[in-house]
Amino acid sequence: MQVTSTSFRAGGAIPPALAFCKLDPKTHATLSDNRSPQLSWSGAPAGTKSFAVICHDPDVPSRGDDVNQEGRVVPKTLPRVDFFHWVLVDLPASVTSLGEGEFASSVTAKGKPGPAAAHGARQGINDYTGWFAGDKDMGGQYFGYDGPCPPWNDEIPHHYVFTVYALDVAKLPLDGAFTGAQAREALQGHVLAQAAITGVYSLNPAVKYP
Secondary structure: OEEEOOOOOOOOEOOHHHOOEEEEOOOEEEEOOOEOOOEEEEOOOOOOOEEEEEEEEEEEEOOOOOOOOOOOOEOOOOOEEEEEEEEEEEEEOOOOEEOOOOOOEOOOOOEEOOOEOHHHOEEOEOOHHHHOOOOOOOOOEEEOOOOOOOOOOEOOOEEEEEEEEEEOOOOOOOOOOOOHHHHHHHHOOOEEEEEEEEEEEOOOOOOOOO
8 A cells, every 4th residue: 555645745844734833933833724634545455445544643752841841842862652643434445535624624722523524434532632631722522633733842853644544344343532542452453454654843943854
C-alpha cells in the first residue's frame, strides 16, 4: 500500500492551515484553520472490507511541567508518548481518498460530535478530549480530526503519522466514544496491509524543520 497527500509532502512541513494552532509572534500560538488533510491510498490487497485511518504524534512530552511555560523549555531528552489526533474507522473499501477539510475545517470549542462520520464511517475521540478536560471554555468530547498544537517551547519538532489500515472486517468491534488506543487494540488480527505518511510541525521559532 501507499499513502499520498496533496496537503503536504511526505516528511515535509505540515501547513499551518491543517493545524489546531499556528505561530503568533506576540502570544507564541493562536488558533488556526484546523483543516483535515487530503489523503489518498492505493494498493490495498484483495479481501479488504474496510479502511481505518489513525493520526498520532509520538513526540508528546511525557511530563507537562515545562509545557508552554515562559523562560523554560521542554528538553529534547524528555521521554515522549503518543497523542492521537484522528481516529477514523469503518471506511468502506470503495473509499480510497479523503478531501482536505472534509472531516474538519475549523477549531470547535468544546469538541465536535460523533461517532457518525462521512461515508458511513465512525470517528473516535482524539486526545484533546483529555487535554481540555475541566477547561470551562474548551472542555468536551473531541471526535474526529484536530490538528497539531505542539508546545511552543519544545526543543524538537513533532511528527504527525497518518496511517491507513486495510482490514478484513467491514466494522470494528468498537462502541461509543472509543479512543485511539482502543482502536489500535481492535485492529489487531484484522490488518491485511498498512501504510503511512508523516508530516512535521513546530510552534518554536528556534526549531528548524523541513
